[in-house]
Structures are given as C-alpha cells and as structure tokens.
Amino acid sequence: MPIEEEDTRKVQTAVAGSPGADRPVYLPMxxxxxxxxxxxxxxxDFYCGTLLGGCGKKLSARKYRDKKCHFAHVVSGQCxxxxxxxxxxxxxxxxxxxxxxxxxQKYKNVQVxxxxxxxxxxxxxxxxxxRGGSPRRHLMRVQLARRSKTExxxxxxxxxxxxxGVQWLFGPDSMLANWQVDRQGYAIRIxxxxxxxxxxxxxxxxxxxxxVEWIPLSRCRMTAYGIHAPALELTPTGLSRLxxxxxxxxxxxxxxxxxxxxxxxxxxxxxxxxxxLAPVIAPAADLLVRKRRTLERPKPVExxxxxxxxxxxxxxxxxxxxxxxxxxxxxxxxxxxxxGTERVLxxxxxxxxIGDDLHLDQLxxxxxxxxxxxxxxxxx
Ligand SMILES: [Zn+2]
Numbered sequence: 001m002p003i004e005e006e007d008t009r010k011v012q013t014a015v016a017g018s019p020g021a022d023r024p025v026y027l028p029m030x031x032x033x034x035x036x037x038x039x040x041x042x043x044x045d046f047y048c049g050t051l052l053g054g055c056g057k058k059l060s061a062r063k064y065r066d067k068k069c070h071f072a073h074v075v076s077g078q079c080x081x082x083x084x085x086x087x088x089x090x091x092x093x094x095x096x097x098x099x100x101x102x103x104x105q106k107y108k109n110v111q112v113x114x115x116x117x118x119x120x121x122x123x124x125x126x127x128x129x130x131r132g133g134s135p136r137r138h139l140m141r142v143q144l145a146r147r148s149k150t151e152x153x154x155x156x157x158x159x160x161x162x163x164x165g166v167q168w169l170f171g172p173d174s175m176l177a178n179w180q181v182d183r184q185g186y187a188i189r190i191x192x193x194x195x196x197x198x199x200x201x202x203x204x205x206x207x208x209x210x211x212v213e214w215i216p217l218s219r220c221r222m223t224a225y226g227i228h229a230p231a232l233e234l235t236p237t238g239l240s241r242l243x244x245x246x247x248x249x250x251x252x253x254x255x256x257x258x259x260x261x262x263x264x265x266x267x268x269x270x271x272x273x274x275x276x277l278a279p280v281i282a283p284a285a286d287l288l289v290r291k292r293r294t295l296e297r298p299k300p301v302e303x304x305x306x307x308x309x310x311x312x313x314x315x316x317x318x319x320x321x322x323x324x325x326x327x328x329x330x331x332x333x334x335x336x337x338x339x340g341t342e343r344v345l346x347x348x349x350x351x352x353x354i355g356d357d358l359h360l361d362q363l364x365x366x367x368x369x370x371x372x373x374x375x376x377x378x379x380x
Contacts, residue, residue, distance in 0.1 A: 011059065011071040011081075013089035015049030016041060019056030022096060022114070024049075024089035026199050027061050029068035037061065037197045046071060048081060051114050052089055053121045055079040083122065090192040090199065094142055094171075095125045097201035101217050102129050102140075109137070120145075128163075131224075136164035142190060144171035152176045167226045169203075177206050185241060188227050189214075205231040207241060 012029065015021040025046055027037055038044070038061065046061060048054030048071075055078065059071040073079060095112040102110045107129040114125055123145035128137050139159060143152070159166045169190045170177040180187035187206040191214065192199040203220055204212035213231065220229045225238040233242040 010068055011048070011084040012068075012086040013052060013084070014046040014054075014059045014061075014071050015052060015089070015092070016045055016047075018045075019047045019054075020050050021047070022049075022051050022092050022112070024052075024092035024096070024199075026086060026089060026194070026197065027069055027071055028194070028197055029070070029086075031063055031065045031069060033197055034061070034063040034069050040197055048073060048079060049089075049092075051092060051121065052081060053083060054081040086194060086199075087192065088122075090171075091122045091125050091142075091144060093192050093199050094144075094190060094201055095127065097217055098125075098127045098140060098142070098169075101220075102127065102222060105222055107131055107222065134164075138165040138167075139163040140167045140169065142169045142171060143174040143176060146173050146175050149176070149179050152179060165224075167222075169227070170206075178208075181206055181208050186232065186239075188229070203227070203229060205229045207231075 012027055014025045014027070016023045016025045025041065028034070041061075044061065046059040048057050048059050050056050055073075057077060057079070058074040060074050061069070062072050063069050091114060095114060099110050099112045108131070110127065110129045112125065112127050114121060116124065116126065125142040125144065127140040127142070129140075130137055139162075141155075141159065147155075156166065156168070167188070168176075168180060169188045170180065171189075172191050177187035177189055185207070189204040189206050189212055191202055191204070193202055193214070194200075201217050202214040203217050204214045206212050215230065220227050222228070223234060223239070225234070228234050228239060231242055232239045
C-alpha cells in the first residue's frame, strides 16, 4: 500500500520495542499531546505489531495541526491490518494490566494469551495462573468479541472441564454480561478509557438494576470465588452484592409527588441561604443522585435510616444529617447540581451500554431516571 494511502488510515495504535511485542502504544489525535507522547518514547521504536494484526513493519508517529495525529508506515508495502482505531490495542492493555495485577497479588505462573486456535485477535484474552502452591491452573477469560448465549455456555462448559477455576470478564462488545447477571446476580465488566497518552483499564460490576460503576483495577482483588470489587461482598459461600442502601425502584420514583422540590422555601432556608433548625425535607432525587457518592464510604446508621424514611415519604430529617454548620443556599444548589450532573452522566453511560445490548425495558428505565434527575435539579 503506498504511503500516501497509509496516511488516510489514521492508525492510532502501535507496539513499542519489537514487531512481536505486547507493549501497546496509543497516539492521541491532538497535536498538543504529541510532544508529551514523544517525550515518553524518545527512541521512537514503533511497530505495526503482529499482536495487533499488523504487518510488523516500522511505524512513524506523525504530528499534524490540521488533522488527527497518527502513525504511518515508514516504508510502504502490503499491510492487512484491519483495526487501527484508538481501541485497537485494548486487548493488549487489558492483558498486561490483568497480568501485572495478578502478579502483584503474588499469584504464580501468570501467563497471558492473545491468540487461541480458531479465534482472531481481539476476540478474547486469557490469563492463566496458579494459586497457593497448587499446580492446578486457573483461568481468567476476557471475552471481547460478541457471542451468542449458546456459544458462551458451550465455552464455559468446555473451560470448566479444562481448568481448576474459570472467571469471566466481559468487554464492551461481548453482549454476554446480561446472561452472566442472570446466572450469578452480577457480571464483571472491563473496558479501556483514554487518559493522556495511554489507555487506562477499568473494571465494573454489572447488576440488573443499576448503572455500571467503573473503578480502577487496583481497587479489586482476586479471591477463590472470583474478582472482589467494592460493590461485592465476600461471604463464606462466595461473592454477592453488597447491600449499601435502599434503591428506589422506577415505580417508587413515579410515586414521588411533584411537590418534592429543592427550592429554598421547601427546604426551610431563609432567603439569605442561612439554614436554621427548621425541618428539612430530603428530596428523593437527592437520595438517587447521592447514591454514587455514598457507595465508597460507610454511612452512619442514623443517616441511613433517616434517608430510608425520607424516601418513603416526606419526613423530618434531623438537621445534623446535613452537617453543621449548615451549608449556604448556594452551596446546596451547587452540590445538588453537581450530584445531578454526575448521576445523569452515569445514566448516559448506562444508556450507551444498554443501547448496545438492545434491552428496551432497561433503556426505558434509564430514560425515566434521567428525566427525573433533570426535573429534580435546581431551577435558576
Ligand atoms: Zn502494517
């Protein structure tokens, strides 16, 4: 392929070191990040990596101000690489991150495989390991390619026959996580997110009734029962959902009367924004948007109980819940808007993911929640 044509391909990923290396490189598209990128890779030894499905030939990083920065082959020639976008090396980012994470936890004989017989690159990543001095090997399978439920179940049965233990992680496109949720109540998801000149691997736990909350891999650990993320509880019989606080169901949300509002006169604040000992109504929407924030920290029993009551109806919530001294009206507004925005963004993420899976009932549920969040935001 002539080099002029290469330029139009917009190759955003390469490997560094050698043609067969598994060290992925991601070139951000904006010129502003280019210099930072080159400082990180002064030797500029980039290749159209064979683990990316590439030809193995040398690539050069091109800087442009009027179009996206990208890699181009130094010498023109045949290259059959199919996937060149910014996500095209995610299988390598994921494989390396999981292997490093397992080694850090002192698991032994950790090996990553990107190629399997009968499978193309980017369809799956296998990480095998041993634990506790036992020679028996366990497997973590990252399913990236889309598969049917039947195909997945067949693979699962086969793998359980071959390995001492099998853990599934589902990539953004596998469309299988819902089946795993049906089976065990949750599914472990994995994705890459661009962060400067690299791509960060994130893990999330998918439940049937909540958006996936993405967290760094470092906040999880591997156990005998599988990956233990903060959203899960380790019990003597296995991992299960950590019950943190009541979750309003869509029907409950629909029941919240329109009189529930964040306006100052409703929450007992004076026009100056000074809070008093007056009773304060905790709006249900606030509970909803606060959910994400509170997931990471234990909630005092009293506050938890009061919020449960507040959700059930309009009750008097002790002022102490809001903290002392009381926040100003502006602070309350800013905080509520921030939470609302955070919640809506999280719901949009969820929408994106559900949209991929074409689960219309869940789609409608998220749309209802977004509408509710927007309604509950402070009016100017
Ligand atoms: Zn190539």
